[in-house]
Amino acid sequence: GxxxxxxxxxxxxxxxxxxxxxxxxxxxxxxxxxxxxxxxEGTGVEEWTPQFGQRWNVVGDPEAPGVPVWSGRSCLATELEVLDIGAEIEEIRCSRSRLHYRLLDREGPSFGWVMKHTLVPVHNVEP
Incomplete structure (x- = not known):
């Protein structure tokens, strides 16, 4: 044991x-x-203020139901639900491979952690 x-x-x-x-x-x-x-060993703000974080769009396979959302940034965290492709989120905290977010637009958990490779910054999204 x-x-x-x-x-x-x-x-x-x-x-x-x-x-x-x-x-x-x-x-x-x-x-x-x-x-x-x-x-x-993440980076982020100690005291997060809504509306001031970097905004991201969720990208991925358009045929997939969405991208997985985890309860924490650890590899042992529980997978919660999925976040819609095309959702807009606000960054709260960031680690090397995952990002803690607040949902701004579309469907999915209001808060959670997603893989960074499934995101693009809002200012880089093509119209």
Missing amino acids: FTFSGGDTDEPVRVYFKAAVRVRGSGWMSYIMEVHDNDL
Whole structure:
């Protein structure tokens, strides 16, 4: 088994576990493993003010129902729903591969995290 100790996902995650193998002549051995997810080192504003974030348009396969939305920026976050292709969102916070957003136009979760490669800045969208 293992136990988890750590704070928010911005901090290193520390996992404690006991090996299932016993070394001859000793008891159980404990190991500590620190996990650093480089993707969690995001950039963004500490205090977000609505209407002042970068605006993005959601792009992707037009035949797809939308792009996946996650509950957090970690690779272990839960997938919530999908965000419509063509939706306009406002950036709250950004990590290396995901963006935390607020929905401005179309259908989908009001807030969530999406993959950055599915977005284009509004000023770069062709009419």
